[in-house]
Amino acid sequence: MKILKxxxxxxxxxxxxxxxxxxxxxxxxxxxxxxxxxxxxxxxDPCFDLFxxxxxxxxxxxxxxxxxxxxxxxxxxxxxxxxDKTAKEMGFKNIDDAIKNKLKSAGIDLRDNIDDKAFKNLKxxxxxxxxxxxxxxxxYSSVEQCVKDxxxxxxxxxxxxxxxxxxxxxxKKYEAFNLKYHSLTIKLYAKDIPNFVNNNIATxxxxxxxxxxxxxxxxxxxxxxxxxxxxxxxRQAIELYRLEGTADYDKKAEEFVQKNIPSELQxxxxxxxxxxxxxxxxxxxxxxxxxxxxEALEKKRLNVCPTLSSVTANVARKVVQDFFEKxxxxxxxxxxLIEAHYxxxxxxxxxxxxxxxxxxxQDLVGAFVKDNQKRGDILDGYDSLELFWMEKPKxxxxxxxxxxxxxxxxxxxxxxxxxxxxxxxxxxxFFRELNAFYTASGYERVTMMPAFLHVLEKNPYSFxxxxxxxxxxxxxxxxxxxxDYDLGPEYRELLNCYKDSKSIKLKEVQTDEVIADYISxxxxxxxxxxxxxxxxxxxxxxxxxxxxxxxxxxxxLHSISCTSIHPENSLRVSGIYGSNPSIxxxxxxxxxxxxxxxxxxxxxxxxxxxxxxxxxxNANSKPKTDSETNKGVR
Amino acid sequence: MKKIMIILTxxxxxxxxxxxPYLLEVHFEKNKLEHQYLIKKDPQxxxxxxxTFVNEKREIKNKHITSGQFEQIKNEANRLxxxxxxxxxxSFDKCKEYMTLKIGNEKTxxxxxxxxxxxxSYGFLNSLHNxxx
Numbered sequence: 001m002k003i004l005k006x007x008x009x010x011x012x013x014x015x016x017x018x019x020x021x022x023x024x025x026x027x028x029x030x031x032x033x034x035x036x037x038x039x040x041x042x043x044x045d046p047c048f049d050l051f052x053x054x055x056x057x058x059x060x061x062x063x064x065x066x067x068x069x070x071x072x073x074x075x076x077x078x079x080x081x082x083x084d085k086t087a088k089e090m091g092f093k094n095i096d097d098a099i100k101n102k103l104k105s106a107g108i109d110l111r112d113n114i115d116d117k118a119f120k121n122l123k124x125x126x127x128x129x130x131x132x133x134x135x136x137x138x139x140y141s142s143v144e145q146c147v148k149d150x151x152x153x154x155x156x157x158x159x160x161x162x163x164x165x166x167x168x169x170x171x172k173k174y175e176a177f178n179l180k181y182h183s184l185t186i187k188l189y190a191k192d193i194p195n196f197v198n199n200n201i202a203t204x205x206x207x208x209x210x211x212x213x214x215x216x217x218x219x220x221x222x223x224x225x226x227x228x229x230x231x232x233x234x235r236q237a238i239e240l241y242r243l244e245g246t247a248d249y250d251k252k253a254e255e256f257v258q259k260n261i262p263s264e265l266q267x268x269x270x271x272x273x274x275x276x277x278x279x280x281x282x283x284x285x286x287x288x289x290x291x292x293x294x295e296a297l298e299k300k301r302l303n304v305c306p307t308l309s310s311v312t313a314n315v316a317r318k319v320v321q322d323f324f325e326k327x328x329x330x331x332x333x334x335x336x337l338i339e340a341h342y343x344x345x346x347x348x349x350x351x352x353x354x355x356x357x358x359x360x361x362q363d364l365v366g367a368f369v370k371d372n373q374k375r376g377d378i379l380d381g382y383d384s385l386e387l388f389w390m391e392k393p394k395x396x397x398x399x400x401x402x403x404x405x406x407x408x409x410x411x412x413x414x415x416x417x418x419x420x421x422x423x424x425x426x427x428x429x430f431f432r433e434l435n436a437f438y439t440a441s442g443y444e445r446v447t448m449m450p451a452f453l454h455v456l457e458k459n460p461y462s463f464x465x466x467x468x469x470x471x472x473x474x475x476x477x478x479x480x481x482x483x484d485y486d487l488g489p490e491y492r493e494l495l496n497c498y499k500d501s502k503s504i505k506l507k508e509v510q511t512d513e514v515i516a517d518y519i520s521x522x523x524x525x526x527x528x529x530x531x532x533x534x535x536x537x538x539x540x541x542x543x544x545x546x547x548x549x550x551x552x553x554x555x556x557l558h559s560i561s562c563t564s565i566h567p568e569n570s571l572r573v574s575g576i577y578g579s580n581p582s583i584x585x586x587x588x589x590x591x592x593x594x595x596x597x598x599x600x601x602x603x604x605x606x607x608x609x610x611x612x613x614x615x616x617x618n619a620n621s622k623p624k625t626d627s628e629t630n631k632g633v634r
Numbered sequence: 635m636k637k638i639m640i641i642l643t644x645x646x647x648x649x650x651x652x653x654x655p656y657l658l659e660v661h662f663e664k665n666k667l668e669h670q671y672l673i674k675k676d677p678q679x680x681x682x683x684x685x686t687f688v689n690e691k692r693e694i695k696n697k698h699i700t701s702g703q704f705e706q707i708k709n710e711a712n713r714l715x716x717x718x719x720x721x722x723x724x725s726f727d728k729c730k731e732y733m734t735l736k737i738g739n740e741k742t743x744x745x746x747x748x749x750x751x752x753x754x755s756y757g758f759l760n761s762l763h764n765x766x767x
Contacts, residue, residue: 124761194716195709198737206738238720310702314709321710325754409749424753429760509691 027530028356028464029539035459037063038542046537047589050578051570054541055548064548071549075432075451076125082336082428086327089404095327099123099320106319107187108312109141122320124427136309143312146181146305153177153301157294167290174297181304186261188311190253192318193244197237204262205230222263233260264300324426331398331405334423337431341450342390350448350456350463354387357468360523365475368603374485378475381444381483385474387467388447393419418447436466438473440482446470461542464527465520465577472519476512490601491515497599504567504575504596513566517576518600525582536587544573657683658708659736662759671762673704687766695766703765710758711735715742718751733759 040063043049043056057063083095092098096119100110110119115138122139136143156170189196205227208215217224226233240256243249284292327333362382369375397412397419398405409420422430434451448456448467456463473479477495480487498506498514506514528539547569566572577583579593581600592598660671670688676698683704687695699707715735719742729745733755744755 192709192713194712198712199709202738238716241716241720310705313702314706317706317710318713321754328753409752420749420752421756422753424750425757425760426754427757427761429757433760509693 026356027527028353029461029527029531032460034535034538035461035542035545037545038538042541046541046578047584047587047593049574049595050540050544051547051573053537054544054573055569062548064545068549071434071451071454072432074454075434078337078340078450079428079431082333082340083324083327085336086330086332086404089330089332098327099323102319102323103316106191106315107184108316108319110139111141111144114139122316124320124324136313140309140312140316142184143305143309146308149177149180150301150305157298164286164290167287167294171290171293171297174294174301178297178300178304181308185308185311186257187254188308188315189257189261190250191315193237193241193253193256195314196257197234200262201226201230201233201260226260226262264303321426324428325424326406328423328426328428329407329409331407333428334407335392337428337450338390338392341431341453346453346456347389349460350389350453350467351387353456353460353464354446354467354471356527357464357471357523358382358385360526361468361471361475361519363526364519364522364601368490368601369487374487377483377485378480381474382471384444385471386443386445388418388445390418390422436470438470438479440474440479444474455546459542459545461539462544462546465524465543466546468520468523469516472516472523473512475519476515478512494518494599494601497597498576500597502597503579503599504571506567510567514576517572518580521577521580521583522600524577525580525586528583529586533588540577540583540587544577547573656736657704657738658711659734660711660759660762661734661736662732664732669759669763671766673699673707685765687763697766699765707762707765708737712737714744714751714755714758715740717754718742718744718748 038054041058042053042063043058043060044052046053055062055064080095087093087095087098090098092101099122103110115135118135118139137147138144153173156173189200204223208220208223208227215223236256240249240252243252362379365375365378365382369378393407393412395405397407399408399411400406407419407423409424412419422428431450433449434455436446436448436452438446446467448463448470452463452466455466474483475487477486477488477491495506495511495515498504504514524540524543528536528543531539567575574593575596576599579596579598581591581598583589584591584593584598654674654677656672656674658671658673662669662671668690670686672686672688673683674686676682676684679698681701683699683701685697685699689695715737718735719740727747729743729747731743731745733744735742735744744751746752
């Protein structure tokens with residue numbers, strides 16, 4: 001059956017070459033609007049330096065300053081809008097109001113004049129949870145108050161303290177201070193039992209074990225007992241942890257913490273640990289004893305606010321993360337985000353571009369893969385390759401809690417887990433990151449994350465180049481090897497060309513990404529050559545715009561262009577796209593690029609027909625249907 | 635003599651750097667992607683930790699993080715560890731493991747079948763990946 005199929009394929013290719021390939025039919029890009037940036041005068045001629053022409057203005061500055069930040073904000077705003085809707089459904093004014101209420105319920109009050117940056121950081125609005133750590137004083141009123149109280153206490157202790165009465169007053173102040181914040185800290189520890197056990201009891205036991213010589217057993221009896229019984233205490237903690245969310249959990253957790261909170265270890269070097277009550281045989285005076293007590297309290301005081309600060313920050317993050325996770329799963333959030341990103345017009349356009357890229361790559365495979373078996377496997381494989389498109393889950397995927405519908409992940413477990421992964425992530429990163437990926441195993445597909453669907457509207461040319469890159473991964477060196485149609489030999493010469501010092505000096509680790517870029521450049525060549533010649537340069541510059549958007553040294557939403565496995569952006573644009581012989585041919589550039597060695601598969605250049613200006617009557621030609629898309633290849 | 639001292643000092647400091655144990659290890663493996671995130675104390679700098687990212691090509695990227703950042707990552711990891719280890723069914727008929735978490739001596743293997751943890755753990759991994767960039 002397969003042999004018959006390939007004979008038909010060969011016959012079709014021959015027929016196509018006899019009848020001549022019509023470059024003006026099925027013009028995907030003819031109806032697409034060019035983004036305005038590509039019409040701005042560039043820093044160079046695209047034939048000379050495509051990156052400089054596309055990304056830099058004539059003034060030497062980037063044409064796209066501020067665009068990454070704008071995209072990042074746009075994506076965050078849709079997440080915020082979705083969360084606001086859910087917060088309102090829950091009875092709050094908006095998501096910020098909801099967070100403040102949730103924190104308050106957990107015993108954490110935010111300051112009235114809250115530091116905006118710190119609050120954004122708490123809500124993970126900078127894209128990663130740990131890029132910076134907030135200054136707790138700027139956000140939590142208890143920490144701010146602790147620092148103020150501490151300051152007063154220090155002022156009091158620095159004053160003139162004559163007589164036992166004044167010293168006793170100071171001791172009372174110290175004790176009141178310690179007690180106030182100790183109680184508050186215990187309540188907070190109880191909100192996160194795993195970390196109470198790990199950061200307090202386990203850490204102290206480790207300290208005792210590793211430096212046993214530094215601690216006298218009789219002065220650290222409580223800690224030693226806790227360590228001896230650590231496994232028992234941990235089992236109790238686990239039993240308690242399993243009760244989280246039940247009615248009397250908070251009370252039980254506080255009791256557990258109160259009972260098991262370790263006291264400070266007394267080391268041999270601790271000045272107050274075993275001070276003699278006599279100094280050189282003379283009994284200490286009351287004042288001396290009081291001063292020693294103050295010294296001990298002062299030492300304790302040093303840790304009070306830093307401990308409160310770190311425990312508050314940890315619990316606040318847990319509270320916000322837990323709440324965000326809940327909000328992410330609400331039907332209101334799910335529907336709002338899917339509606340915001342996955343509409344019908346985008347779906348139609350994305351599918352059109354995806355199918356067109358697939359067809360062009362199949363065409364390319366037909367030209368350069370000579371082995372019938374390999375070629376057949378690849379072409380068959382491309383038939384089943386899908387573009388992931390998120391659809392609203394059915395009502396049956398939700399469970400109702402307190403009148404609000406939440407995604408029930410047991411019921412919503414769809415193929416590839418995409419819905420579950422996207423909506424049970426508290427930070428909803430799927431809807432914030434600019435990324436696209438090809439999944440080789442399991443449910444084989446290409447996923448263009450929602451930020452790319454924004455790019456699609458503004459610049460479909462860029463969308464095409466990225467889709468083609470991802471679709472191209474299927475015939476990359478690594479995937480082709482895994483899928484048993486190893487194309488390593490077919491790429492050997494091309495990769496050697498890229499390794500050349502006159503080209504991009506390809507590193508071994510970048511092989512797969514460079515081949516995917518090359519495949520993408522071939523798809524662009526095939527599509528752009530269908531445009532009238534006067535539009536081609538602008539179309540090509542529009543197609544590589546994405547690589548202008550992101551500074552690879554910054555940490556914006558650009559994991560797609562990270563430099564470890566991708567070459568640097570200017571090398572990708574000028575050294576791969578700008579030096580592709582098919583592209584140079586259709587652009588009317590000199591055969592050899594002046595800056596980079598021209599690299600391409602020889603067979604693919606031969607298959608690109610000689611081009612003349614496309615006729616404008618074909619500019620509005622009807623797009624291919626899915627079935628038509630694949631026909632032309634075989 | 636001075637030279638010998640310098641060499642010895644260098645050797646000692648190099649040995650102490652390598653001897654630092656990892657305080658946190660996260661191993662992720664799915665769809666031929668294999669990422670490792672490791673954190674250890676920087677013995678040369680107070681309050682600094684070394685965050686290491688190893689990608690599928692075994693390329694290594696190191697960066698410094700503060701003790702505050704380390705605490706937050708460790709706390710988040712520990713919550714995931716407990717949730718995987720103690721809250722959900724402790725075993726699955728089939729386990730397609732995609733993440734291993736190791737904090738000190740405690741280790742947990744997260745299975746794809748534990749769908750209660752999928753989104754949260756992907757959010758965690760995503761944040762680690764962003765931090766590595």
